[in-house]
Amino acid sequence: MGPMTEAAPEPKLQLRLVPVTPLQQNCSLLWDTATKHAVFVDPGGEIDKLMATLDQLGLTLTRIWLTHGHLDHAGAAADLRDRTGVAIEGPHREDQFWLDQIEASGKRYGIKGGRNVTPDRYFEDGELLDFEGVAFTVAHTPGHTPGHVVIHNADVKIAFVGDVLFAGAIGRTDFPRGDHDQLIRSITGKLWPLGDDITFIPGHGPPSTFGQERQTNPFVADRLTGYKGAPKAAADTVAQNAADRFA
Numbered sequence: 124m125g126p127m128t129e130a131a132p133e134p135k136l137q138l139r140l141v142p143v144t145p146l147q148q149n150c151s152l153l154w155d156t157a158t159k160h161a162v163f164v165d166p167g168g169e170i171d172k173l174m175a176t177l178d179q180l181g182l183t184l185t186r187i188w189l190t191h192g193h194l195d196h197a198g199a200a201a202d203l204r205d206r207t208g209v210a211i212e213g214p215h216r217e218d219q220f221w222l223d224q225i226e227a228s229g230k231r232y233g234i235k236g237g238r239n240v241t242p243d244r245y246f247e248d249g250e251l252l253d254f255e256g257v258a259f260t261v262a263h264t265p266g267h268t269p270g271h272v273v274i275h276n277a278d279v280k281i282a283f284v285g286d287v288l289f290a291g292a293i294g295r296t297d298f299p300r301g302d303h304d305q306l307i308r309s310i311t312g313k314l315w316p317l318g319d320d321i322t323f324i325p326g327h328g329p330p331s332t333f334g335q336e337r338q339t340n341p342f343v344a345d346r347l348t349g350y351k352g353a354p355k356a357a358a359d360t361v362a363q364n365a366a367d368r369f370a
């Protein structure tokens with residue numbers, strides 16, 4: 124007789140990437156398998172495709188989150204709010220000037236359909252977002268844009284990083300108010316401490332892990348940044364907790 128087996132329980136949350144716009148931006152659709160409630164992260168365009176995906180999967184949209192104000196990430200947010208009545212949250216208020224020029228950027232890049240938008244509220248660094256009982260944390264990560272945020276959950280071990288970091292690359296910093304040094308500090312100071320085993324969904328291209336990028340990324344590998352792990356205070360806390368357990 125073989126070992127007893129049990130059907131693996133269905134995961135609480137599921138994720139699907141929906142590439143949108145000619146820039147193939149990774150719009151993320153995350154949903155609760157039980158309640159069928161869903162959040163779109165960075166609905167950058169192709170509103171009909173986004174609505175059809177919700178429909179196909181039988182989902183009800185309950186949240187819209189934006190990582191930053193660029194056209195390919197926020198271009199369809201206004202349409203999505205109009206069609207579903209769901210409020211738009213994020214990015215940080217420093218990106219409003221980008222949200223105000225989505226239509227102008229569309230003309231410049233030849234991408235149709237994007238609309239300027241003002242979110243229902245902005246994100247703050249460190250705030251917690253509840254999605255179906257799962258807490259996501261917001262980190263303000265300027266550099267690519269001044270109001271860029273990263274949204275992550277330590278239990279599911281996932282981070283939505285927009286255009287901060289890519290597999291093998293980092294975000295552009297040659298736009299107005301872009302800042303290369305600040306971007307590097309955002310990555311080493313806000314992303315790396317979340318843990319090597321976090322899988323991140325970048326705005327473009329394939330997912331990767333923070334650990335992989337710390338080893339091989341040609342812009343932010345540890346050998347280039349000098350990153351040596353979490354700050355000593357955090358390491359001391361871990362050591363103290365371990366000591367307490369054996370006291």
Ligand SMILES: [Zn+2]
Pocket residue numbers: 191193267286
């Ligand atoms: Zn961008």
Ligand SMILES: [Zn+2]
Pocket residue numbers: 148193195196286326327
């Ligand atoms: Zn982008």
